Amino acid sequence: MRIALLAGGDFAAACLHRLVADRHAIICVVPSWQRSSDLVRAAGNLGIPVRPPHDSRLEDVLRDDTPELLVSVDYDRILPASTLTIPTVAAINAHPGLLPTYRGTGVVMWAIQNGEPRLGLTVHHMDVGIDSGDIIVQRVLAIEPDEDYGHILALIGAELSDLLAEAVRLIEQRADSRSPQDPRLATYFAERHPCDDRIDWSRSSVEIVNQVRALTIPGTGARTWLGDGELIVWAARQRLDAPSYRCTPGLVVGRTSSGPIVKTGDSTIVVERVQHIGGAPADSPSWRIGTLLGLDPLEAITALRCRVSELEERIRKLERG
The missing domain is CATH 3.40.50.170 (Formyl transferase, N-terminal domain)
Known part of the structure; x- marks a missing residue:
């Protein structure tokens, strides 16, 4: 034809x-x-x-x-x-x-x-x-x-x-x-938006792992925050024997030989491969226990308000000469 x-x-x-x-x-x-x-x-x-x-x-x-x-x-x-x-x-x-x-x-x-x-x-x-x-x-x-x-x-x-x-x-x-x-x-x-690729650590372990495997290479990668920098999570797996308990979602609570254990909304997962934006992919990231992934909205608003206050003070100084 x-x-x-x-x-x-x-x-x-x-x-x-x-x-x-x-x-x-x-x-x-x-x-x-x-x-x-x-x-x-x-x-x-x-x-x-x-x-x-x-x-x-x-x-x-x-x-x-x-x-x-x-x-x-x-x-x-x-x-x-x-x-x-x-x-x-x-x-x-x-x-x-x-x-x-x-x-x-x-x-x-x-x-x-x-x-x-x-x-x-x-x-x-x-x-x-x-x-x-x-x-x-x-x-x-x-x-x-x-x-x-x-x-x-x-x-x-x-x-x-x-x-x-x-x-x-x-x-x-x-x-x-x-x-x-x-x-x-x-x-x-519809077409994906950046917010669709961001990990919500309060979701269940299976939902987060599914999001990571849906976006992995050759996709754009599932995104999260580490401090004030953005991070791509390329590989993660469920811990089938992990207990269910309440704790801060996104908190690193342990380590395995293949990567850190991170708290989710219902249990925990192992993060096995990540990449800092602009950097190279790395297996088994060496995050310390107590490291918090994700963005705390209240903390981000507080930091933004402080930054705005600093800029306003600089403007006032410039205006005073």
Whole structure:
């Protein structure tokens, strides 16, 4: 089939290579605004034209290319109806989420952070909504409790390209079925904000460990404060035999051979790998017992008020000459 591919993110290049291997004619690639370097490089190596996503004439260019199929993979723009009607056969999207739940962006991270035991992959027809079109094919993958973001991305990379290839084959053979999504089951996930990546030490141990494994490499990392500096926590694990008790969340209360023991909202976890902003990752941080992680709001407000008072006094001195 003649395919125009609009894509970006972690799975775009793998999907492109699979479509080419299946002998489809990729007439052009439109990279997303972000995280598209692998896709652009792959398209260049294959001699496939790359159309800039910011071209005001993109719809005209796509019409001139006369695609039968418009394929979206982690594309970061909502396509208008005028674009969706360009292909002569269909416009479809390969989505790394279990629809109708996990619509939106960053859903792999959110699924891990939410402690989901499984992850869904979906290829669906596109409409003017967000991941709301009829489902063509779907696959469910188990998520093990010790698997982190990097492991799951590697698994999805192969599975999603296979699922996309299956959907395209069904469409080509006019054998694809359309399963409408139940809007009552729909949930939507928006782009992550910095506050979503900050560790709230008053949460349960399992919630904090899930957040860390959801954001670890190649993600941005779970963040916390140590003193007045920011810290990334790349790896942490639960202590399955840890007692439940109340104490200051974020307090270092012990040590193991693999790292310090930190109090959470219900028990404790072991922090195994961290990185100071601007520094190198370090295994088994050597924090002393009694070290407090996280930001105390009252302490931060007090420090800010003191700083403001100091600045006001300096201004008064300057005004007095």
